[in-house]
Amino acid sequence: MAFIFLAFAITLPAIAKKKKDKEEKKTGYEFTVVKDIPTTSVKNQNRSGTCWSFSTISFLETELIRTGKGEIDLSEMFAVRNAYSTKAVSTVRWHGNLNFGGGGAFHDVTFVFETFGAVPEEAYTGLQYGEDNHVHGEMDLLLNNYVETVIKNKNRKISPSWHKGFDGILDAYLGEVPEKFTYEGVEYTPKSFAEHLDLDMNDYVEIGSYSHHPFYEEFILEVPDNWMLDEIYNIPLDEMMEIIEHAIMNGYSVGWGADVSEKGFSWKNGLAIVPDEDKPEIAGMEKDKWEKMDSKEKKNKLYSFDEPVAEKEITQELRQEQYDNYKTTDDHGMLITGISKDQRGEIFYKVKNSWSTKGSPYEGYFFASESFVALKTIDIIVHKDAIPKELKDKMGIK
DSSP, X not given: OHHHHHHHHHHXXXXXXXXXXXXXXXXXXXXXXXXXXXXXXXOBOOBXXXXXXXXXXXXXXXXXXXXXXXXXXXXXXXXXXXXXXXXXXXXXXXXXXXXXXXXXXXXXXXXXXXXXXXXXGGGOOOOOSSOSSOBOHHHHHHHHHHHXXXXXXXXXXXXXXXXXXXXXXXXXXXXXXXXXXXETTEEXXXXXXXXXXXXXXXXXXXXXXXXXXXXXXXXEOOOTTOTTOOEEEEOOHHHHHHHHHHHHHTTOOEEEEEOOXXXXXXXXXXXXXXXXXXXXXXXXXXXXXXXXXXXXHHHHHHTSOSXXXXXXXXXXXXXXXXXXXXXXXXXXXXXEEEEEEOTTXXXXXXXXXXXXXXXXXXXXXXXXXXXXXXXXXXXXXXXXXXXXXXXXXXXXXX
């Protein structure tokens, strides 16, 4: 009995040491801040397809901080309501041949700001249907069916009342838009409040990088949520990446439209990466051990997020191939608010999400590698002054 106890006593420290050594090897990603842009708190779009509004409103809120207006919590649902109403009219005029639904793009918000104005969150929460957070499934379905009914009706003409009925559904779910409201002791209308914020929507430009259109020209971005058929600037990949870095390093945030429906994106781990399966370079891994693994084992290792891995080199051709084959789609809108480096010195972008502060180790943020941003960006929105002068001249931006 004493012998068994002694053996156990000797073995226990060995097991503990082995476990400790294993934990020390799996250090995970460690980030050092290079630049951090002041921004507002992380919000929660919850069960609504309104990331485009949350990301662009967050972008404008961050611009207000940059321009000295301070922290102002703007209403995302004010933009959603007005965009939905406008989109319905366009969809009916296009006989239903537009992508109608809860999705949208950066320019939907800038259009609403310029056309209808803006309101603070406290004046328009968009929660009039018994929920504490946004849940749009029922409303989206009703609005879609309503528009389809208007288009397919058998009267051979469209009633002048249809749009009033559509807005009535929006009012029931999101609330009637206030004609006037008081904010910090001052009475405003949505238009006068937008004027008070003093942001010129003409100062903001959208940029992408695609080889199927000429560089340094504008083109209509062919993604389903671009129901406004809005144009963006097209530039080479390396210059798009230069603008993102230049903007952040000079105190400007960047609205980021990207595809996060990828194996390399992990909200749980707060990471977005593009591992190079041909050149893993995983810390502490022997080459012969890697070569003996089958493809499934390799993928499990590469996408475990336990330790930094080498990432794929992203080219213009690879970007285009992924876009053309629907591997990069207009999936999600977010806000880039900083640059950090991992323990190897590799650049990662700090991304503000709209999925609340839960579920991520970085309290509502995650870190996207330079490779991930280069490959999976649909488009960005930036202040024109965030663009280096020589690139602005190439693009013809004054």
